[in-house]
Structures are given as C-alpha cells and as structure tokens.
Amino acid sequence: MKDELAYIGNKVIESQYILSEKTLLLLNQFYIEEGLNIYTDSDREKNNKWNAKLFSIMGATLKGDIIEENGLVNWAKTTGETLVKNHIPLSVSLRSFSIFRNVIWHVFTEELEQKSFAAITMLDVGKLIDPLLDEMSAIIGQVYEEHNRNLMKIAYTALEELSVPVVPVAKETAIIPLIGEIDTDRSQLILEVALEEAAKLQVEYLILDISGVPIVDTMVADNLFKVVQALDLIGVKTIISGIRPEIAQTIISLGIDFHKITTCANLQTALSSIGLKRIIE
Template sequence: MKDELRYIGQKVVEKKIELAKKVDFGTDGQLMQKIAVSKFPLTERVEYRAKLIGYFGEALYEDTEIIKERVSDWAAKAAHVAINDHISLSSTLRGIYSYRTVIWDVFTEELEKRKFAPITMLDVSKIIDPLIDIVCSIIGEEFEKHNHNLMKVAYTALEELSVPVVPLTEGLAIVPLVGNIDTHRAKLIMDVTLHEAAKLKLTDIIFDVSGVPIIDTMVANQLFHIVHALRLLGVKVMLTGIRPEIAQTIISLGMDFSGIQTRASMKQALEEIGILKS
C-alpha cells in the first residue's frame, strides 16, 4: 500500500507544473476576470499553484506534519494575493477545490494503468482532503483578519471624527463634544486634542460640552485630566456649555478648575474673543 501511495505521490510531484496549468477556474467568470488583471504574473502564479500540487504529492510519502506546515504557509500567501487582487473569499475557496479535480485525474489515470487496489483511492483521499481543508481554513482566517483590520481602521477613523478639532484663527481651535463620554472616548479626546494642539501650534482650545447629556463624576474627572495634559503643553483651555449640575459635580469632586475659564455658551466665548459680534 505504501509503495502505491509513494508511486502516485511521485507522479504528482513530477507532473506538478503540467498539472498546475490544468487548474481551471473557468466556471467562475468573476474569478477569471480578477486573475486576468492580477499583479501576480501568470508564470509565477502557475509556479505557485505547482507548489501546492507538489505538497499534495509529497504528503503521500513524506512526514504529514511537515507538509501541513508548508501547506499552511502556502495558504497564507495565497490569501494575501487574493486580497490584494480584490478576489472574494467565496471565489478563492472555489478555486482551491479545483485542485482536487486535477489530483484525482492523475490518480484515476494511474489507477487504471497500474490496477491499484480500490482501497488506495480511499487512502489518498484521507491524506489529501484534510490538506485541502487546512488550505481553506487558513485562507478563511486570513480574510477574517483582513476584514477585522479594515473594520478597525474604519472604526478608528469614525471615532476620530467624533472629536473634531476645528481651527478658528491662528492658535485657536474649538472642540464641540457631542454624545456620551466613557473612559475609552475620553482617552481618544485626549490623544486627538494633544496631537492636533501640537500639529496646529495651538495656544487656546475651547471645549464645548453643551452636547454631552451626562457629565458624572467619571466624565468630570476625565475632562480634568485632558485639561491638565493640555496645560502642560502650554495650551489655555476654556470650557463652554457648563450647566449648573455640571458645576456642582466639579465642586463636589474638589477639582481645581480655577485656572480654567468657563462660559455659559460657545457664542458667549466667541463674542468675548472677538470672533463673533454680539
């Protein structure tokens, strides 16, 4: 039995380039279009397909664990190529299953020539099918990582838009805050404002908190840290939209906001600065 598997495996390895050229994705028109304009040259693509076919052949007579590692590495790179070529996950997986047809064509041919025992077919299947499953699994994982990273980038960009630093005049910007502020968003507000303050060479920032529905102990404490961090950079901070209950919260915490100017509204602050006329 081992001799039969070795013979078939060696035949697959010998013919891997020839077999790679037979890998056909013709039933998937979208995949064929993407491949046609791929940045991955056809010659290199054929050679890369041949590698996987060669691994399938080697698996019939080499250490399976070593082959699994090689197959996993192959799948990871194949996933990155597909992602860069904007090929969908479903098309990529359908393409992988076409390798099975090529391998079985070789096996069927040799089976007829050499009169192998029918059980040999089952043994080949037990070795190669799990490898194809590994390829599909790794590709799926790589696509999932890619999509997760895209979502993370999009979410980060959306978060940063939730902390708009709007320059008004040289050295002055306003930060209108809207919505709830939790610990994560407070850190984001600090990171963005510190970065923009340095980038825009700001000397004054006006935080308008009239759009923040609840300013509890935690939020007030976070605002205090943000203001303190900006003051360390030499940026003067003014808070506008302070409601009576917010003032009470600040006082109850014993926070020293004496060095921070506060105004009832953004309009009042801008009028005092001279940007708006009353």
C-alpha cells in the first residue's frame, strides 16, 4: 500500500507543472464566471510555477517525504494575501480551491483504473490529501480575518481621530470641541492629540470645550487635569469651557478641585477671556 501511495506521489511530482497548467485554466474560467479577472498572460508562467509548488507538496505528502518546514503555511499565506490584494471575496476563494481537489483526484482515478490499485489506497490518499487542503483553506481564512481586523483597526483609529478635532481659530489659539462620553482610551487620545497639535500649530492657548460631554465624573475630571498639566509643561495655557450648571453641581458634590484650572461657562466667554471678541461677534 505504501508503494502505491509512493507511486502516486511520484506521479504527482513529475506532473506538477501539467497539473498546475490544468488548474490555472480551470481557475481562470471559474473567476471569469464569477465576474472576476485576476489572471493576465504576463503572470501565467509565475502563477503556473506557484501552483506547481502545492502539487509538489501533495506529492511529497503521499510519498511520506519530509516536507519543507512551513512549506504549506507559506504557500497558503502568500496565496491568501494575493487573493486579498485582488479583492477576491473569501467565499469565492474557498470555493476556488475545490479545483485543486478535483484535479488531484482526477489523477488518482486514472491511476486507480490503469494500475488496478486497491480501493483502500484511494481512501488512504484521501486521508492524506484532504486534511492538507483543509489546512490550506483554514490558513487562507485566517489571512482574510487578519486583513479584516486591520481594516477595522484603521477605521476605528480614523474615527477616534475625528472624535478629537483641533480647530485653529486665530493665531496661537485653537479649540478642541469634545462631544460624547470620555473613557480611558479616548482620554489618552485627547492627551496625545492635544500635545501633538499644540506643538505643531505653536498655540499659546488651547480651549477644551466640553459642552457636548454628557457626564463629568471623577475619572473624566482626572483625565482633564492630566491634559491641562501636560499642556502646561510645553507652555500652553488651557481653558476648559462648557461647564454647564448640572456639571458644576456634579463637580462640587464629588469634591473635585477645579480652582487651579481656568474654566468658562461657554465657548464665547472663553474666547473673550483671551481677547478674541471679534471672532464671536
């Protein structure tokens, strides 16, 4: 039985480029039917050699040879990255790999008929090849997952940056209008953006307007203190505007000390306090 598997393995390795060519033609037809066109004549030879590597791995597996470390993993990862780059949907990619399975099983069927191999040999072939192809599909699925996670991370970062806009209103003066709840992550972002933009814009005054912040508790107040202190270290004077009556009551009831921070009831008052009346008139 091992001899039969080794024979089929050698046959696959010897025919790897022929099998790859057949696979490439079928893949091209499959993608065209899906309304996709990712193969070009200039890439034909490169793609043929690349797919031949997978058939070589299959052949070596059947022979029981030691496969190059991470050979299948590297093949699957690179293939997955190429598919992602070409914007091929995951469902389409996974269905396309049935073509590799069909091509390799066609070889087995021919050998079974020509050499009168025992039926159990074909079962053994399936036990070796099917897990290999399943692993390949799983790795490619992981590549797609990682790509989607990166896209979500980029989108979340962009959204976060939009949540802390820095608006220059005059020479050496800027405003950061804050809207929505302030949690630990957003507090850190506010600190980073305030320091970076204040230095870049060379502002003397930075107004943190919290009119749109629904709740100011101990944590929010502590985080605002940190922003003010950090800005003070780089020579930027900070004003906190938008202290609504209910927020003032909350601050008093919590025993939060705002005496060392310049505060204003609204943005107009804050701008007026630094001599920018004409901007709000």
